[in-house]
Amino acid sequence: MKQPGWYAQPFRADGGITADGLLDQLGRPRLSRLTMLVREAAQNSWDARRPDRSLVSFDLNLGTVSAGHVNAWRSLFADGGKRGADRDGSFRRLARARSMRYLAIEDRGTVGLGGPTRSDAGHSERREWLRFVLNSGDREGITAAGPRGGTFGYGKGALYQLSRAHSVLVYTRFENESGRLESRFIGVGVREAFWEGGRRYTGRQWWGMPETDHCEPLRNEQADTVAHSLGLRGFHGDETGTTLIVVDPDLTDPTLPVADHAEELTVADASQYLADSIAWNLWPIMLTERSVRMTATVIGNGVSIPVPSPTQDAALAYYAAAYRKSIDGPGEMLACGKPRKDLGTFSYEYTFGARVTSPAARELGIDGSPHHVCLLRGPELVTQYFEGPPRSNPDAGYAGVFKIVPDLDDTFARAEPPTHDGWEYQQLKGREATFVRTAGRRLRERCDTLSGAEARRGLKVGEFAIGSVAQRLGHLLAGPGGTGTAVPDAPSTPGTSRAVSGDGLAGVLREDATNRAAAGAEQSASGAEKRTRNPVLISIPRFDVLAGRPVLLQQVQVDGPDVLEGVVKVLTGEGRAEDGVPLGAPAPEILGWRLPGGVTVRGATLRHTDGPAEVELIVSALADVLVEISVVRPR
Amino acid sequence: MSVLYPRLLPAETDRLFRMLHKVPPGAHENVAATHSQRAVFAASGGQRVSRGDLERLRRSILSVAAEHNFPNTPNIAQRNEFDRRTARVLYEQSRMAPGEAAQRQVWAFLSLVLLPDVSVWRWPARSDGRYVADRFKGTDLTRHVFARLWTRAHVLRDPEQEDPYELLPVLGEADLDHIMARRVGLAGSPALVRALVRAHRDDSVAEDGQTSREMLRQMLARVLRLTAFVDVDAASEAELVQLVRGVRADVRRALSS
Numbered sequence: 028m029k030q031p032g033w034y035a036q037p038f039r040a041d042g043g044i045t046a047d048g049l050l051d052q053l054g055r056p057r058l059s060r061l062t063m064l065v066r067e068a069a070q071n072s073w074d075a076r077r078p079d080r081s082l083v084s085f086d087l088n089l090g091t092v093s094a095g096h097v098n099a100w101r102s103l104f105a106d107g108g109k110r111g112a113d114r115d116g117s118f119r120r121l122a123r124a125r126s127m128r129y130l131a132i133e134d135r136g137t138v139g140l141g142g143p144t145r146s147d148a149g150h151s152e153r154r155e156w157l158r159f160v161l162n163s164g165d166r167e168g169i170t171a172a173g174p175r176g177g178t179f180g181y182g183k184g185a186l187y188q189l190s191r192a193h194s195v196l197v198y199t200r201f202e203n204e205s206g207r208l209e210s211r212f213i214g215v216g217v218r219e220a221f222w223e224g225g226r227r228y229t230g231r232q233w234w235g236m237p238e239t240d241h242c243e244p245l246r247n248e249q250a251d252t253v254a255h256s257l258g259l260r261g262f263h264g265d266e267t268g269t270t271l272i273v274v275d276p277d278l279t280d281p282t283l284p285v286a287d288h289a290e291e292l293t294v295a296d297a298s299q300y301l302a303d304s305i306a307w308n309l310w311p312i313m314l315t316e317r318s319v320r321m322t323a324t325v326i327g328n329g330v331s332i333p334v335p336s337p338t339q340d341a342a343l344a345y346y347a348a349a350y351r352k353s354i355d356g357p358g359e360m361l362a363c364g365k366p367r368k369d370l371g372t373f374s375y376e377y378t379f380g381a382r383v384t385s386p387a388a389r390e391l392g393i394d395g396s397p398h399h400v401c402l403l404r405g406p407e408l409v410t411q412y413f414e415g416p417p418r419s420n421p422d423a424g425y426a427g428v429f430k431i432v433p434d435l436d437d438t439f440a441r442a443e444p445p446t447h448d449g450w451e452y453q454q455l456k457g458r459e460a461t462f463v464r465t466a467g468r469r470l471r472e473r474c475d476t477l478s479g480a481e482a483r484r485g486l487k488v489g490e491f492a493i494g495s496v497a498q499r500l501g502h503l504l505a506g507p508g509g510t511g512t513a514v515p516d517a518p519s520t521p522g523t524s525r526a527v528s529g530d531g532l533a534g535v536l537r538e539d540a541t542n543r544a545a546a547g548a549e550q551s552a553s554g555a556e557k558r559t560r561n562p563v564l565i566s567i568p569r570f571d572v573l574a575g576r577p578v579l580l581q582q583v584q585v586d587g588p589d590v591l592e593g594v595v596k597v598l599t600g601e602g603r604a605e606d607g608v609p610l611g612a613p614a615p616e617i618l619g620w621r622l623p624g625g626v627t628v629r630g631a632t633l634r635h636t637d638g639p640a641e642v643e644l645i646v647s648a649l650a651d652v653l654v655e656i657s658v659v660r661p662r
Numbered sequence: 663m664s665v666l667y668p669r670l671l672p673a674e675t676d677r678l679f680r681m682l683h684k685v686p687p688g689a690h691e692n693v694a695a696t697h698s699q700r701a702v703f704a705a706s707g708g709q710r711v712s713r714g715d716l717e718r719l720r721r722s723i724l725s726v727a728a729e730h731n732f733p734n735t736p737n738i739a740q741r742n743e744f745d746r747r748t749a750r751v752l753y754e755q756s757r758m759a760p761g762e763a764a765q766r767q768v769w770a771f772l773s774l775v776l777l778p779d780v781s782v783w784r785w786p787a788r789s790d791g792r793y794v795a796d797r798f799k800g801t802d803l804t805r806h807v808f809a810r811l812w813t814r815a816h817v818l819r820d821p822e823q824e825d826p827y828e829l830l831p832v833l834g835e836a837d838l839d840h841i842m843a844r845r846v847g848l849a850g851s852p853a854l855v856r857a858l859v860r861a862h863r864d865d866s867v868a869e870d871g872q873t874s875r876e877m878l879r880q881m882l883a884r885v886l887r888l889t890a891f892v893d894v895d896a897a898s899e900a901e902l903v904q905l906v907r908g909v910r911a912d913v914r915r916a917l918s919s
Contacts, residue, residue, distance in 0.1 A: 599887055600890045601845075601847035602890075609887070610880050
């Protein structure tokens, strides 16, 4: 039987595109690789949803190949095929690597990659395999199928760009024409063009069953066996879908400017970035009330990272609320005047206190309080966040949603660059360009109104020094210092420090020895070996009524046998204890102590004989005074 | 625009204070000046006072002093009356901003350079021949010969009244000093001080001075209990009057029982 291996695509007599040319088709996107990957992969998965399922699951798993599988990975790359093919040495490096990182993108509830495995095969309904594995920019059969996102046009370039080896493993299962489940596995590399043996190769390579002029995937049991040996998650029951493995993903921190030695994100940070990116780019299709929706999970090194959702993230909640408004109500229609045409529905929510901090959202332009309109087309993946002027209060913002009317979907789709992250009227002509341009203008107008920028422009603002106002308001910040008893966390009474020098300790022991000699056996040994810690006031005093009298109860932690005295003083506005009670004015007094078990001792002094305990100091409660309660050891 | 006053440098302050002792009594007029080489102005914040203005200020205060037996030794009543009148003259004529008045060096200039003769007349040397530094150097503004007067006027002045300075003569020297110098916690809230003084004036026990003073002291003690948790700066003047009247009534009951 033939062995699987790498197949390199040669240039044909009638020309062809080099692999790097393929990668460049995405252009130079404004968005980072990680965000591009989330947007493109999710769009592909969403477009591939099965008509008979209501859930599309989209799971990202970032991790390291486990020790049990790493050999299978190494041998896959060790068989480099044509020697010239590995010009950058990335396969040789992977073949020797002690550990390998990967990013698995699994979608389930999707149709999988079916259809012919040769691009020159006859006309067929199913073209997913052709579009994803073989061709580039193949849009056949797409526009007819209604509003779809990107659908394996150029967007898949994002996958190869994220891989340092520019390689992706594809493992898929689908239902074929005869209604049976079929699995396929293939490795795809989009690498540099090279010469070998007098022939030039495009740099596109496949790992599978090489034929004379193309490469067939591994199928069924053989595909499942290889996938299993690589540690990929299989398919359960009649599940269909696709697992894409980005080999050795480039986790360069997307928030940093491009540099030769940019810092790498940790797996945990990268996973968090992916989760945030999913939330901010895909939230409309993940709303729980949708009849067909996507669920997403992110796992980083085996740890599940929660994907923010409108139920947890305040800013997303405002966007979801605005979106629901446009679904439930008629919404506000933004229209073009000449020619007359409805463009799309606009709805918004004012936000307060919602602040966006995630770097993934910042990459989309949202930072701090949102002042953006989320632009949506038919597929309802976020196209872009349109930035309006901020509101004057930094805590206040607005979250808008603008959705194109269905009959203009195609027009706006064509205004999108290959990365689907904006609408550019320059790509269109005539009326269509007018519609796209007008939509931008209407959005700006709405944002100006919402932010108050319009009103601000109409208002003359004078410049006045605010010093005198600040002076008048300053006292609001400075209040009397404290309204309760301080809770000391360290011993403060002098003379009771716990630090005992060698000499002092000897003194204590000696003194104790004489005491014991004098008092006989009644002196307990334990009390002598360590000094009792200072009493500690616990929390603030509370009001209670004892014997029909309002009192303050202060909890005191006593460490051991001790003699304690409660002290209460009235504090004045000068922050000091009062020097004398005003004539005829009431003065607070210590009424007694309450011991555990409810026993009450009268008077300020407590002679505690037991071990550690919590006791309560009872102080008479007076109206309209600030009192300070403390506990001291009488001299 | 506020008016800036010269600030006498600390070393010069000490030197001039020592000088006071060397000048024979009655000759201090000779060292008075409207200018010192060792005084500076704040870099910004207002207009520098002119020498003419300083000269006019000196003459005004001199004439008040002259009405109260200057340069001869005054009696207690004359001293008190001099303080009341000077507080008003100083406050009105100097147009000093509170920020400027908080500068001790400004006061050192006024007492040691501009008005040394009036200063030593008002606070003559003790029996040991020494002058009291606080009265001249501005180290304690509640004790400085002029700063304390300016502060009284600033606190007690009520622009709402027909005579804005009507509260100045209400309290005797010792009582007012008790509030301004000893009860700094209260003096920091001018509206409260005015309410206290007004309540004291309207409800005077009169006949017996001792009782009147006792009443004021008791009232202050009780108000101090309240200011521990009441923010008097947030209260309106009417509310403060209400509060002080209530306290006053409590004190009266306590004293009569």
